[in-house]
Amino acid sequence: MAKAIEEDKFELVQQPIDAAALIRLVRADLDGAMVTFDGFVRKESHGRQTSYLEYESYAPMALQKMSEIGHLMHQKFAIDRVAIVHRLGRLEIGETSVFIAVSAPHRGPAFDACRFAIDTLKKTVPIWKKEYFADGAVWADGELPPAPPSQKTAS
Amino acid sequence: MAKAIEEDKFELVQQPIDAAALIRLVRADLDGAMVTFDGFVRKESHGRQTSYLEYESYAPMALQKMSEIGHLMHQKFAIDRVAIVHRLGRLEIGETSVFIAVSAPHRGPAFDACRFAIDTLKKTVPIWKKEYFADGAVWADGELPPAPPSQKTAS
Amino acid sequence: MLFFGRIRELCGLSEESIQTAEGATLEEVFSSYALRFPKLSGFRASLVASCNQEFAAWTTKVTEGDEIAFLPPVSGG
Amino acid sequence: MLFFGRIRELCGLSEESIQTAEGATLEEVFSSYALRFPKLSGFRASLVASCNQEFAAWTTKVTEGDEIAFLPPVSGG
Numbered sequence: 163m164a165k166a167i168e169e170d171k172f173e174l175v176q177q178p179i180d181a182a183a184l185i186r187l188v189r190a191d192l193d194g195a196m197v198t199f200d201g202f203v204r205k206e207s208h209g210r211q212t213s214y215l216e217y218e219s220y221a222p223m224a225l226q227k228m229s230e231i232g233h234l235m236h237q238k239f240a241i242d243r244v245a246i247v248h249r250l251g252r253l254e255i256g257e258t259s260v261f262i263a264v265s266a267p268h269r270g271p272a273f274d275a276c277r278f279a280i281d282t283l284k285k286t287v288p289i290w291k292k293e294y295f296a297d298g299a300v301w302a303d304g305e306l307p308p309a310p311p312s313q314k315t316a317s
Numbered sequence: 318m319a320k321a322i323e324e325d326k327f328e329l330v331q332q333p334i335d336a337a338a339l340i341r342l343v344r345a346d347l348d349g350a351m352v353t354f355d356g357f358v359r360k361e362s363h364g365r366q367t368s369y370l371e372y373e374s375y376a377p378m379a380l381q382k383m384s385e386i387g388h389l390m391h392q393k394f395a396i397d398r399v400a401i402v403h404r405l406g407r408l409e410i411g412e413t414s415v416f417i418a419v420s421a422p423h424r425g426p427a428f429d430a431c432r433f434a435i436d437t438l439k440k441t442v443p444i445w446k447k448e449y450f451a452d453g454a455v456w457a458d459g460e461l462p463p464a465p466p467s468q469k470t471a472s
Numbered sequence: 473m474l475f476f477g478r479i480r481e482l483c484g485l486s487e488e489s490i491q492t493a494e495g496a497t498l499e500e501v502f503s504s505y506a507l508r509f510p511k512l513s514g515f516r517a518s519l520v521a522s523c524n525q526e527f528a529a530w531t532t533k534v535t536e537g538d539e540i541a542f543l544p545p546v547s548g549g
Numbered sequence: 550m551l552f553f554g555r556i557r558e559l560c561g562l563s564e565e566s567i568q569t570a571e572g573a574t575l576e577e578v579f580s581s582y583a584l585r586f587p588k589l590s591g592f593r594a595s596l597v598a599s600c601n602q603e604f605a606a607w608t609t610k611v612t613e614g615d616e617i618a619f620l621p622p623v624s625g626g
Contacts, residue, residue: 193359195355195356199352204348204349222602272354273354284626287623290553304622310597310606375543415548438549439547442546443522445476445547446547447477458545459547
């Protein structure tokens with residue numbers, strides 16, 4: 163099933179994410195199941211009312227990590243196509259920060275792969291979120307990527 | 318979280334399912350995560366080319382079972398809103414037979430609840446699928462619902 | 473009585489009203505249909521009974537006005 | 550050198566070119582920044598180094614032209 167990688171999509175965008183277009187891209191007649199994950203800006207964070215968020219990224223590395231996630235998904239799960247798109251810049255409440263769509267012949271791998279994608283993205287893709295409240299702003303705590311190998315690897 | 322049940326949607330429809338409308342219904346600003354499942358007609362089944370499918374249901378019982386699934390989802394998972402819509406009648410290749418959307422403050426319960434919904438629907442909701450091929454038609458094998466209690470229960 | 477899927481096709485019926493003996497169980501109602509439609513017997517193990525739009529044990533006694541069906545394995549989704 | 554998130558704010562830098570001693574490790578490059586920006590030391594345990602757009606061990610030796618960053622915990626999604 164790893165053949166569909168050239169039809170996959172990994173993007174960082176400044177404008178609102180067009181989920182409908184991604185769904186059309188990922189949904190193929192030979193499949194029977196599609197799972198999507200839509201992560202969007204919550205009204206509250208840690209009990210405080212959010213004003214807006216700002217996302218920034220280490221763009222070329224983030225794109226490479228997103229595409230590595232896609233490759234891993236095809237290795238681990240019997241899926242067809244993948245789209246992973248993350249938005250950057252200022253996001254208002256309710257706006258989508260990340261959208262993931264996965265199609266597959268059967269639902270199990272579609273669910274597992276979509277979950278794997280967002281869980282891994284949150285650990286390994288260099289994107290940072292700053293939360294703005296009425297009375298200030300904080301960088302989100304975030305997660306430490308897995309320990310890298312102890313020697314520099316050829317890349 | 319069980320408060321949002323009156324905003325949930327459980328439907329059987331004869332016309333194409335409007336996934337975008339269901340997404341708008343389920344996606345609320347107080348959430349931060351939405352997972353959707355789109356089940357659609359595969360081009361092939363058991364190695365044969367599908368012409369089309371026909372779905373029929375025991376409609377009032379099916380709706381009641383779908384709404385029971387919704388109640389169970391609110392009991393078991395920290396979710397906000399649910400939509401479960403199943404289409405009936407003749408469906409062409411690529412058309413959506415079932416669409417499920419679940420919103421939640423966090424992604425874990427949204428994934429778990431959406432998966433629970435489709436897994437349970439396939440076991441307990443009285444809907445039947447007939448697969449039409451170029452050279453004939455068969456009723457899909459289907460699943461036996463769980464054994465009922467040995468006495469008639471008040472309902 | 474309601475009929476769905478392959479049972480509807482096999483019996484050539486969608487719906488009919490029946491009279492049952494006082495205290496008859498769903499199993500007994502099924503047996504009477506199996507006499508009318510001999511091919512039905514072969515499906516018994518794959519069917520689940522319902523009474524008034526709820527899954528019901530085959531030992532359930534039917535009463536007047538009950539809505540009964542013998543449901544084939546479900547295949548929605 | 551590239552700077553992101555709270556490290557970018559703390560150093561007041563987005564990007565700069567530096568000269569390092571022959572055979573210097575990422576750890577040593579970090580130490581030299583910690584001298585310039587004392588507050589940086591407190592973040593050391595939460596940072597991951599990258600070299601040429603790949604996570605890299607702190608013991609990695611840098612060579613001319615490498616693109617280096619000290620990445621705060623990621624919080625995308």
